[in-house]
Ligand SMILES: Nc1ncnc2c1ncn2[C@@H]1O[C@H](COP(=O)(O)OP(=O)(O)OP(=O)(O)O)[C@@H](O)[C@H]1O
């Protein structure tokens with residue numbers, strides 16, 4: 337298990353380098369000069385050159401990348417062009433909000449999805465199954481920002497149960513978590529249902545029945561355990577997707593966080609901030625996938641052997 | 645009689661893959677249930693274990709008397725008291741019979757804990773004892789292994805250990821050696837034979853391999869297309885088979901390199917349930933078939949010696 341983990345962590349290094357190059361290049365190749373936002377209209381070319389030198393924009397790209405990466409590894413993410421504050425502190429403020437939202441949404445999708453999927457599998461082809469799977473289909477077809485707006489209208493504006501926006505107290509988390517989590521719930525429920533049905537038909541389940549084990553115990557200790565393996569796979573593949581959802585949903589609910597920071601920075605051509613946000617998202621995806629793989633290796637000894 | 649199956653019929657939905665099956669197993673005895681692939685052997689095992697509902701089947705007629713109780717009439721909850729505790733199953737494919745994510749030892753321990761009320765430590769001690777007696781080297785280490793770390797023969801020993809751990813009276817072994825290679829097959833078969841004699845268990849040994857039957861069985865029941873063809877003491881049956889199908893089976897005891905489940909020497913294969921022929925189901929493949937065989941199902945009759953036979957033209961007519 338230790339060797340497995342070390343290997344997986346080492347593998348992340350080249351991925352990290354590749355991702356950092358891509359993020360750096362995208363930002364420098366897209367149109368729009370960040371200096372336009374800093375300089376008053378009609379500033380002199382000298383002033384522009386001075387600003388350019390200050391932010392290192394006059395150097396060759398390779399050098400700029402080298403400097404950026406070097407600073408990055410020392411924890412220095414640069415200075416925001418728009419607010420002149422260190423990017424690290426901006427991210428430091430935004431990240432906890434996004435992590436909390438993402439983690440809650442992930443937990444919600446997992447728990448609700450598994451519960452629904454298992455229930456549907458137990459009552460397979462009966463009305464409970466049809467009802468759950470119908471709801472799941474509906475949930476997976478609606479885009480999350482649209483659902484977010486719908487929730488705001490229904491629960492905040494009409495019923496006044498939850499705040500419309502902001503990040504004060506747990507109440508402000510309910511609607512964003514639901515909005516992000518419902519799509520994931522639908523996905524997890526579908527995967528869990530199929531996985532439960534598949535697992536229940538495996539050969540070893542017959543022997544468990546033959547051992548005289550009560551069906552409830554077989555389902556809980558053996559079938560569910562096997563069914564969780566594909567669920568974890570799908571969750572680790574979808575962590576990026578959940579984070580992507582968090583970006584738009586934060587914006588819809590006007591919550592502080594990485595998504596709001598990113599969108600604001602994009603509109604201001606504040607590329608050090610954009611770079612940092614993208615980097616954080618990419619790292620979250622990489623670590624999320626790693627986490628998923630580790631959980632899977634913990635659950636399934638055969639994975640440990642193949643990977644060792 | 646420990647187990648006595650009488651006129652057993654099985655339905656899966658509307659299809660009727662097994663009819664009028666009768667046989668008995670005594671303590672300290674092995675009954676071999678033989679037949680080609682698709683003849684209904686596994687369904688018989690499922691019926692005796694009370695597991696037919698798992699595959700959507702049910703017992704539609706007949707009795708399964710185990711130690712005086714008719715299992716066919718017992719509700720599921722009561723049947724569970726028999727499964728694993730008094731009747732144990734050894735399944736065909738040891739590769740897939742064990743839960744791949746649970747350590748082997750725990751899969752054996754659970755029997756002692758569940759059925760004999762042992763503590764975790766006591767159960768483990770018994771497991772190690774059992775594995776050692778099944779000639780598994782380094783039983784302690786094997787307990788900590790996962791199934792994929794063991795060989796096929798070793799896994800089948802674990803499955804047998806699970807079967808023995810509940811201290812059952814009857815073991816139903818459904819092709820326990822088919823998935824193993826030949827040398828391991830012989831070991832496992834001898835192990836099973838030893839267990840039956842030493843412990844006074846009864847065993848229903850399902851196989852399509854007449855060679856295996858010849859090695860260890862006391863009684864033989866030959867199944868063809870969901871019906872009993874012939875059921876007699878092993879010695880007599882091998883000496884003088886009465887049913888032409890039995891004779892064909894004996895005539896082609898599989899040797900190396902033969903596809904398992906196939907019957908060389910007789911053309912054709914067991915018809916599918918939907919296409920069972922009228923009359924004697926074996927008649928399209930039978931060298932002795934006469935006109936009556938296509939019309940009339942031969943009755944299962946008691947033989948004067950011992951056993952039963954269903955054939956219009958048995959090989960030694962005098963026995964009829
Ligand atoms: N779940 C099921 N649904 C429908 N038909 C079934 C089912 N299980 C078995 N059958 C049919 O019942 C017949 C007997 O099957 P069974 O599995 O008992 O054969 P078998 O003698 O064990 O064969 P094998 O040597 O291949 O294991 C076959 O024709 C099979 O197609």
Ligand SMILES: [Mg+2]
Pocket residue numbers: 685686687818
């Ligand atoms: Mg079978």
